[in-house]
Amino acid sequence: MTDLTNTRITLARRPQGAPVAEDFHIEQVPVPQPSEGEVLLKILHLSLDPYMRGRMSTAKSYAKPVEIGNVMEGGTVAEVVRSNHADFKPGDIVLSHSGWQSYALSDGKGLRKLDPDTAPISTALGVLGMPGFTAYAGLLTIGQPKPGETVVVAAASGAVGSVVGQIARIKGARAVGIAGGPDKCAFLREELGFDVAVDHRAPDFAEQLKAACPNGIDVYFENVGGHVFEAVFPLLNTYARVPVCGLIAHYNQDGQAQDGPDRLPGFMRQVLSRSLQIRGFIQTEFSDQRDTFLKDAAGWIADGRLRYREDVVEGLENAPQAFIGLLEGRNFGKLVVKVA
Amino acid sequence: MTDLTNTRITLARRPQGAPVAEDFHIEQVPVPQPSEGEVLLKILHLSLDPYMRGRMSTAKSYAKPVEIGNVMEGGTVAEVVRSNHADFKPGDIVLSHSGWQSYALSDGKGLRKLDPDTAPISTALGVLGMPGFTAYAGLLTIGQPKPGETVVVAAASGAVGSVVGQIARIKGARAVGIAGGPDKCAFLREELGFDVAVDHRAPDFAEQLKAACPNGIDVYFENVGGHVFEAVFPLLNTYARVPVCGLIAHYNQDGQAQDGPDRLPGFMRQVLSRSLQIRGFIQTEFSDQRDTFLKDAAGWIADGRLRYREDVVEGLENAPQAFIGLLEGRNFGKLVVKVA
Missing domain, CATH: 3.90.180.10 (Medium-chain alcohol dehydrogenases, catalytic domain)
Structure with a gap:
C-alpha cells in the first residue's frame, strides 16, 4: 500500500x-x-x-x-x-x-x-444524498406545496431540480420544469413525469413559461437566478414561497456589482404587495429530517415515483x-x- | 339632519x-x-x-x-x-x-x-387597531423573536414601529429603534423602553446602528426601506427574519426603475448564504389572531408595558x-x- x-x-x-x-x-x-x-x-x-x-x-x-x-x-x-x-x-x-x-x-x-x-x-x-435531501427539505419545509398548486423549478433535470419536481407531483402539485434544450425537456416530461417542461434557451422563454403556468406560480424553487428568475418573478402568486437553494447563474460573478437599473426596490415592493416569502437555506439546517427523507425517498424509488x-x-x-x-x-x- | x-x-x-x-x-x-x-x-x-x-x-x-x-x-x-x-x-x-x-x-x-x-x-x-395588529401579527408570526435576540424596527416612534419594539421587549428580545431626530429617539428610550434608539438622520447612522447591534440583527421589521434597509442588511444574522410590512421610503417612487448598480443579485446571494427569510405581509392575512391580539394588547396597556x-x-x-x-x-x- x-x-x-x-x-x-x-x-x-x-x-x-x-x-x-x-x-x-x-x-x-x-x-x-x-x-x-x-x-x-x-x-x-x-x-x-x-x-x-x-x-x-x-x-x-x-x-x-x-x-x-x-x-x-x-x-x-x-x-x-x-x-x-x-x-x-x-x-x-x-x-x-x-x-x-x-x-x-x-x-x-x-x-x-x-x-x-x-x-x-x-x-x-x-437522489439519496445531499442533493436529494436539499430538494426534499427545501420544497416541503419552505415551499409547502399544496395539492393543485403550481411548483416551478429550474435546472430541473439536475440533481436537485429533478427531485423537487417529482416530490411536487407526489404531493399532488403541478410540476413545471425549466431546463436547457429539447433533450432535457423531453426527459422531464417523459421520464420524470413533469406536467410541463420549458426550455429556457428558447427566445420566447418568458412567454412559454407564462403559458405553462395559467394559474400563476405558488412555489418557485430557486437554484439558478438570472434570466429564469426574471421570467418567474412576475408570475408569482400572492403568498408564493421561494426557497432559495442556489444561484448558479450568478456564481461566476463572485458578488461583484452588477449594472443597473437597481431592481431591488421594485423586488421588495412586490414582496410586500404580493405577500411573498423568500427564504434562503442550506440543507444542514434541516438535518433532523434526514432519516425521514431517506425512508420516504427509498420508498418512492422502490415504487417508481422517484427516478434519477x-x-x-x-x-x-x-x-x-x-x-x-x-x-x-x-x-x-x-x-x-x-x-x- | x-x-x-x-x-x-x-x-x-x-x-x-x-x-x-x-x-x-x-x-x-x-x-x-x-x-x-x-x-x-x-x-x-x-x-x-x-x-x-x-x-x-x-x-x-x-x-x-x-x-x-x-x-x-x-x-x-x-x-x-x-x-x-x-x-x-x-x-x-x-x-x-x-x-x-x-x-x-x-x-x-x-x-x-x-x-x-x-x-x-x-x-x-x-395601538388597538390596524397598526397595532400589524405590528403584533408580523412580529410574532413572521419575526418570531426569541429571548435575547435583537429586534430592529424603523419608524419606531410611529403607529406600527412603537408597538413592534415594545412587544419585542415583552417577549424578552432586545429592541433597537430607528427614528428621525433626537426627540423621537429620546421618546423611544425614555417613554417606550427601547434598549437603544438610533437617529437615521445622523451622518454616521450606519456605524451607530452597527454599534447598537453588537450581536447582529435577528429580526428586522421592515416598514421603511431606503437607506435604513441598506444599513440594516449587512447586520442580519444567519436565519434572520424580515417581515416586510411597508416601504415608506419608496412609496413616492411608484415602482419606477431606479438607478444602478443592480443590487438584486447581491441581495439574493446574501439571502442564500445567510439563510435569510424575507416575507411580505398584510395584516388581513392573520385576521384569525385579532381577538388574541385585542386581549393581549389591552392587558399590556393596562399593566403599563404597552404605551402609545x-x-x-x-x-x-x-x-x-x-x-x-x-x-x-x-x-x-x-x-x-x-x-x-
Whole structure:
C-alpha cells in the first residue's frame, strides 16, 4: 500500500469569472498511512455540485473557501482499504467528504456506512444524498406545496431540480420544469413525469413559461437566478414561497456589482404587495429530517415515483472540465466522477 | 339632519412623486340620507397611514387604487347619528372604513362597535387597531423573536414601529429603534423602553446602528426601506427574519426603475448564504389572531408595558398636509385627524 500514488486536484488560483482548467492543479503525492484511530479511504465516486464554485471564491458565503493549494472539497463515496479504527474494516463502503482526490485519510468523523445492496452506492451522492435531501427539505419545509398548486423549478433535470419536481407531483402539485434544450425537456416530461417542461434557451422563454403556468406560480424553487428568475418573478402568486437553494447563474460573478437599473426596490415592493416569502437555506439546517427523507425517498424509488439520472464522468483528471461544464449546464443528470 | 354638509376629500389627480396639496380636492356636498338597512355615520377620527400612498397610485399593489374624484380611503371612528339598521342605534361608536369625509353611509358591513369605557376610542385606529395588529401579527408570526435576540424596527416612534419594539421587549428580545431626530429617539428610550434608539438622520447612522447591534440583527421589521434597509442588511444574522410590512421610503417612487448598480443579485446571494427569510405581509392575512391580539394588547396597556402616543391633527381640511408630512416622517406618534 505504501507505494500507491494519490492523485489530487487542488485549487491553483481563484477564478476570475467562469473557472478555467488553469484554476486547478493536478498532482501526484504518496498515499499517506493511517495513524491509530484512522482509516485509509479509496475514493470510488466524487460528487460535483454547483456549491463548489462558492468554495473557490473569497466572496462571503456560508462556508469557508478552499485555500489556494488545498484539495478541492467534495462529497465522495469511498471504500475503506486500511483501518486502524474500531468501527470500520477494509471493504466497508462509506459516504465521506474527502474531496477531489483518489485516496484520503479519515478519523471516522462524519463517515456514514452505505449498504450496496439497498441502492447503487453512487446514489448516496445524488437522489439519496445531499442533493436529494436539499430538494426534499427545501420544497416541503419552505415551499409547502399544496395539492393543485403550481411548483416551478429550474435546472430541473439536475440533481436537485429533478427531485423537487417529482416530490411536487407526489404531493399532488403541478410540476413545471425549466431546463436547457429539447433533450432535457423531453426527459422531464417523459421520464420524470413533469406536467410541463420549458426550455429556457428558447427566445420566447418568458412567454412559454407564462403559458405553462395559467394559474400563476405558488412555489418557485430557486437554484439558478438570472434570466429564469426574471421570467418567474412576475408570475408569482400572492403568498408564493421561494426557497432559495442556489444561484448558479450568478456564481461566476463572485458578488461583484452588477449594472443597473437597481431592481431591488421594485423586488421588495412586490414582496410586500404580493405577500411573498423568500427564504434562503442550506440543507444542514434541516438535518433532523434526514432519516425521514431517506425512508420516504427509498420508498418512492422502490415504487417508481422517484427516478434519477446520473451523468458519470470517468477519471478524476476529468473533474475540472466536468465541473466547468456543470456551471454552464452541460451535464445531463446528477454529475458524478468515477474515480476508481 | 338634511341640511348638514358633508366635507369630503377626494383624489384630484395621481401624485408625481411626493404628494402635494393639489393632488387632493376638498368639496362640500349634502349629507346623504340612510336607506332601509343603512346607518348615517358622523366621523369623529380619521386615521392617516402610509399605505394610503399606494391607493393614490396605479402601480401594482395588494389593493385597488382610489379612482380620481373618489373619496380617499381610510379607517375611521364614527358615531351613528341616524339608523335604519336593527343592529345600530344613534349614539353607538363604531370603527368603520369611511374615508376622508365628515359623514358617511354604511350598510353595517365591517362596522365594529367600540366601548368608550375600555379605551379612548381613537386607539381603535392605532395601538388597538390596524397598526397595532400589524405590528403584533408580523412580529410574532413572521419575526418570531426569541429571548435575547435583537429586534430592529424603523419608524419606531410611529403607529406600527412603537408597538413592534415594545412587544419585542415583552417577549424578552432586545429592541433597537430607528427614528428621525433626537426627540423621537429620546421618546423611544425614555417613554417606550427601547434598549437603544438610533437617529437615521445622523451622518454616521450606519456605524451607530452597527454599534447598537453588537450581536447582529435577528429580526428586522421592515416598514421603511431606503437607506435604513441598506444599513440594516449587512447586520442580519444567519436565519434572520424580515417581515416586510411597508416601504415608506419608496412609496413616492411608484415602482419606477431606479438607478444602478443592480443590487438584486447581491441581495439574493446574501439571502442564500445567510439563510435569510424575507416575507411580505398584510395584516388581513392573520385576521384569525385579532381577538388574541385585542386581549393581549389591552392587558399590556393596562399593566403599563404597552404605551402609545398620538399625533392629533384638528380638522379634516388639514388631512392632506398631515398626510404629506407623514410620508416625510414629520408626525410624532400615531397620526389621527380629529374630524368632529
